[in-house]
Amino acid sequence: MTIHSILRMGDPRLLESASLVDPALITTSQVQALIDDLLETMYSVNGAGLAAPQIGINQQVVVFGFEKNLRYPLAESIPETILINPIITPLNDLQEEDWEGCLSVPGIRAKVPRFTQIRYQGLDRFGQRIDRTVEDFHARVVQHECDHLIGKLFPMRVKDFTHFGFTDILFPELSATPPAE
């Protein structure tokens, strides 16, 4: 397993649409190694989630989940999830703005509107179907990670730039906890 460096906003690879993974290839060592690398890289920087394009792999694989997250201390826990070829369906029109950051946009936070209740489907690392209905922060994280698969970074979703700024100014208490973005 390898901890990868994470591409930062401005890198054109973050703007591409990722390719579907052939379900027959999920259990190959190549895809399994990608999944392990994503998990290890995410945990090494206390991320809530990470998408394959962020380590320069243009495939539809995201990982997310945590028990307790230093970057989002108030967030409810999310089970560790490997999600391949995801499809998101909002359950209604309700959206809410809340704070987000991104490992590819270090040091910045903004309030981003997201659907509050969604269904998401896809495949796990064994090629088994995932089909979940979730809300709030879990729904937010899934939408954020899946946005990476269509070349969207959270600043591109911001509507109100009065809630956009540097993490250490907005949340000085977070900068005391390593890694201080």
Ligand code: NI
């Ligand atoms: Ni991100």
